[in-house]
Amino acid sequence: MVVNQGSGHWVITITLLAAVMLSILPMPLWAQWGRPAIVAMVLIYWVIALPEHIGIGVAWTVGLLQDIVVGTPLGQNALALSVVAYLALILYQRLRMFTPVQQAVVVFVLIGLNQLLCHWIQTLTGTVSPNLLFLLPALISALLWPVLSVFLRLLRRNYYVN
Amino acid sequence: MYAGQRFEWFQQVNAKLSIVATPFYWVADIPSKISGWGESNIRSRETIIKDNERLSAETILLKAQVQKLASLEAENVRLRELLNSSAILDDSVLVAEIIGVSPDPLHHQIIVNKGEKDGLYVGQPVIDALGLMGQIIDVGAYQSRVLLITDPSHALPVQVNRNGLRSVAEGVGLYHQVILQHVAATTDIKIGDLLVSSGLGQRFPVGYPVATVTEVIIDPGQSFATVKASPSALLNRSRHVLLVFSHRREEIEDGRQSG
Numbered sequence: 001m002v003v004n005q006g007s008g009h010w011v012i013t014i015t016l017l018a019a020v021m022l023s024i025l026p027m028p029l030w031a032q033w034g035r036p037a038i039v040a041m042v043l044i045y046w047v048i049a050l051p052e053h054i055g056i057g058v059a060w061t062v063g064l065l066q067d068i069v070v071g072t073p074l075g076q077n078a079l080a081l082s083v084v085a086y087l088a089l090i091l092y093q094r095l096r097m098f099t100p101v102q103q104a105v106v107v108f109v110l111i112g113l114n115q116l117l118c119h120w121i122q123t124l125t126g127t128v129s130p131n132l133l134f135l136l137p138a139l140i141s142a143l144l145w146p147v148l149s150v151f152l153r154l155l156r157r158n159y160y161v162n
Numbered sequence: 163m164y165a166g167q168r169f170e171w172f173q174q175v176n177a178k179l180s181i182v183a184t185p186f187y188w189v190a191d192i193p194s195k196i197s198g199w200g201e202s203n204i205r206s207r208e209t210i211i212k213d214n215e216r217l218s219a220e221t222i223l224l225k226a227q228v229q230k231l232a233s234l235e236a237e238n239v240r241l242r243e244l245l246n247s248s249a250i251l252d253d254s255v256l257v258a259e260i261i262g263v264s265p266d267p268l269h270h271q272i273i274v275n276k277g278e279k280d281g282l283y284v285g286q287p288v289i290d291a292l293g294l295m296g297q298i299i300d301v302g303a304y305q306s307r308v309l310l311i312t313d314p315s316h317a318l319p320v321q322v323n324r325n326g327l328r329s330v331a332e333g334v335g336l337y338h339q340v341i342l343q344h345v346a347a348t349t350d351i352k353i354g355d356l357l358v359s360s361g362l363g364q365r366f367p368v369g370y371p372v373a374t375v376t377e378v379i380i381d382p383g384q385s386f387a388t389v390k391a392s393p394s395a396l397l398n399r400s401r402h403v404l405l406v407f408s409h410r411r412e413e414i415e416d417g418r419q420s421g
Contacts (some may be wrong), residue, residue, distance in 0.1 A: 027265070070266070129268055
C-alpha cells in the first residue's frame with residue numbers, strides 16, 4: 001500500500017503566509033483593537049482538515065515567523081499557536097461534526113486563549129493592557145470563522161489538498 | 163523569550179532575522195503604494211495648479227524666514243563663543259518612508275524602509291516636518307523599527323521653550339498625548355507652552371519641538387501637577403520621516419575612543 005504523502009501543500013503554505021501578511025496590514029485607528037487573529041484561524045482550519053499533516057510543528061514555525069515579522073518577543077506567538085494547535089488536534093474529530101455556529105464558539109475559546117497567552121507574555125516583557133479589549137479579536141474571529149472556513153474549504157476542494 | 167530579554171547576541175540574531183520580515187512589509191505596503199501612485203498621477207489640472215500656487219506661496223514665505231536665520235545663527239554662535247559654551251552643530255538628516263506600523267495597539271512602533279545599509283544605528287532620533295517622533299530601537303538590513311514618543315515605555319527629557327524649565331515627557335499609549343511626570347505644583351508652566359528636547363539624555367539633539375502643553379491640572383491635594391501635552395509631530399499621519407545623524411554623538415564617541 002502506498003503511504004499517503006499528501007498533495008497541494010503549497011496551498012497551505014500560501015494561505016499561512018498570506019495570513020501572516022494580513023496580520024501586519026495597517027488598520028484604521030478605530031479598528032485597531034479588533035484585528036482578527038487571522039493566522040490562528042487559518043491554522044485551526046488546516047489542523048481540523050488535515051490533522052495528519054498539520055500539527056504543533058507547523059504551528060510553532062508559523063508562530064516564529066509571525067514573531068519575526070510583527071516584532072514581538074521571539075517565541076510569543078509560537079507558544080500561543082502551538083497550544084491552540086494542540087487543542088485543535090485533540091478536538092478535531094468533534095469539530096468536524098459541529099455546525100459552523102458551534103465551530104465558531106470553539107474558535108472563540110481557542111482564539112481567546114491565544115490572545116490571553118500572548119498578553120501574559122507581553123505583560124512579562126513590560127506591556128500591560130489597561131483593559132480587556134485585547135480579547136476583542138476572539139469575538140471578531142469567531143464571527144468571521146464561517147466565512148473563512150467556507151473560503152478555505154473551497155480552496156481545499158479546488159486544489160485537491162489532502 | 164528569556165534569551166531575547168537577557169543576552170545581547172540574541173538581540174543581534176533577532177535583528178538579522180528581520181530580513182525575513184522585509185518582503186512581508188513590502189507586500190503589505192502595496193495598497194498604500196497604489197493609492198499614493200493614484201494620488202500623484204491621477205489628478206485634475208485644477209488641483210495641480212492650485213497646489214502649485216500654494217506651494218510657491220509657501221516657498222516664498224519660508225525663504226523670507228530663512229533670510230533672517232543665517233544672521234541669527236551667526237549671532238548665536240558669537241554669543242556662545244562669548245559664553246565659552248560649545249556651539250550647536252548642524253544635524254544632517256536622511257529621509258525615510260514608513261512602510262509599516264505595529265499591529266498591536268499597545269505598541270506604538272513604526273517600521274521605516276532604511277536600515278544598516280544606510281548607516282542607521284540604535285538610538286537614532288527620528289523626526290518629521292513638525293517635531294520629534296521617536297527613536298530607532300531595531301536596525302535590520304533593509305528596515306528599522308522606530309519607537310514613538312507616545313509609546314508607554316518611552317520617556318524623553320524636554321524643556322519648556324519659554325523659560326527653560328526641565329522635565330521628562332512620557333508616553334501613555336495615546337497618539338495625541340504625552341504627560342510630564344513630577345512637575346511641582348508651583349512650577350511656571352502654562353497651556354500652549356512649547357516643549358522642546360533638552361538633549362540631557364544624550365540621545366536626542368537639543369531644540370527639536372516635542373509637544374505643546376494642552377492641560378495643566380493643579381490639585382491642591384496632590385504634591386505634583388498633572389501636565390498633559392500633545393505631540394507636535396504627526397505621529398499617525400506622516401508618510402515620510404527624517405532620520406537625524408547627530409554630529410555631536412560621533413564627537414562623543416571619538417572622544418571615548420581616544421580617551
